[in-house]
Amino acid sequence: MATTALSNLKQTDDTKPRLHMPELPEVETTRIGLLPKLVGRRIQRVVVREARLRWPIPANISVELKGRVVRDVLRRGKYLLWDVGTGTQGGFLLCHLGMSGSMFAIPAGRAPDKHDHVDLLLDDKSLIRYHDPRRFGAILWIPGKTPTHALLDNLGPEPLGQEFSGEHLFQRSRGRSLSVKEFIMNAQIVVGVGNIYASESLFGAGVKPTIAAGRISKGRYDALAGAIRATLSNAIAAGGSSLRDYVQADGQPGYFQQRTMVYDRAGKRCRRCDGTIRAIRQGQRSTFFCPRCQT
DNA sequence: CGAGAGTCCTGAAGGC
DNA sequence: TGCCTTCAGGACTCTC
Known part of the structure; x- marks a missing residue:
């Protein structure tokens, strides 16, 4: 699945890819980075300096969280779920990083x-500090033993999980006229495919982004599902591509700029065929x- | 139901 | 140099 063959890359025709959102x-x-800092720790206090995120942070968040022990940090799509408390005291802190959010551990003070x-x-x-210049993120409280919330109700399968396949994409796309690129970005179809990786995955599969979702064959969806998996897996392995306001969970502002095959490269040479x-x-x-590699 | 547009927000970048 | 405008983007929400 042809995502990045680093050895074949042409050379540095680009300066600085400007990627920004947490995909x-x-x-x-972030989840992997938070786990060792968080699991087993007791939350002593919550300080909310700005509650106006995508939705307001609940006023009772501090009361709900105080004294609870973090048991695990889960992920569903792009939502992080802190599993805190047990039994009748169960609950989950739901966090979304929006497009500029980050969450990282630092020393108190x-x-x-x-x-x-x-x-x-x-x-x-x-x-644990939450930083989010654009405030498109969210921090919400889910009481109860299971992470049940309207935001999680209608989400499609995880792209790296068992349920996700070309067959799934093929079935769900029948009769739909919207473009395949918009289709795979719909979280009800498959979670976690944002704008950058949508373009990258379609390139990997050789599929032109404007084709109607309902007119793509099963075979091509097999290739696309594989490309989505490969693209996301590679990015996770690389530690997550990043951008200027992205900060890793350990507080390092580092990003290793992951190089993209097509995203933000308008007018530049295709790394595979030398087209534009x-x-x-x-x-x-x-x-x-x-236009040459994707048909 | 599906499709398309609108919305929140800040910082970067471009124009004059 | 500095002000003003435009744009970017996740994903919910609204309209048709």
């Missing part, structure tokens, strides 16, 4: 920077593709 690989990287909206103070003199990458708009969103 599924970034969220998974460090002064907050601009846009550091929430601190969760732990019992080991550390804290094109940019178009689909559903008020930018799409990049190679």
Whole structure:
């Protein structure tokens, strides 16, 4: 599945890819980074400096979380779910990083920077800090023993899980006229395929993004499902591609800029065929593709 | 039901 | 140099 054959890359025709949002690989990287800092820790206090995110942070969040022990950190799509408490005291902290959010562990006492909206103070003199300049993220409270919430109700399968396949895409797409790129970005079809990885995956599968979803064959959907898996897996393995406001869970602002095959490369040479990458708009969103490699 | 548009927000980038 | 405008994007919400 042809995603990145690093050895074949042409050379550096690009300066700095400007990627920014946390997509599924970034969220998974955040989860993995948070786990060792968080599991088994007791939350002592929650400081909310700015509650106006995508939805307001519930006013009772501090009361609900205080004294609870974090048992696990789960992920569903791009939502992080902190499993806190047990039995009748069960509950989950639901977090979404939006397009500019990050969550990282630092020592207690460090002064907050601009846009550091929430601190969760732990019992080991550390804290988890939520930073989100654009405030498209979310922090919500789910009471109960299971993470049940309207935001999670209608989500499609995990792209790296067993239920996701070309067959699934094929079945769900019959009769649908919207473009395949918009189709795979719909979280009810499959979660976690954001704008960057949608373009990258379609390139990997050699599928032109404007084709109607309902007119693509089973075989091509097999290739596309494989490309989505490969693209996301590679990004997770690389630690999550990143961008300027992305900060890893350990507080390092580092990103290793992952190089893209088509995203943000309009007018540049295709890394595979030497054609020219094109940019178009689909559903008020930018799409990049190679007209020669993708048909 | 599906499709398309609107919405929130800030910072970067471009124009003059 | 600095102000003003435009744009980007996740994903819910609304309209047709």
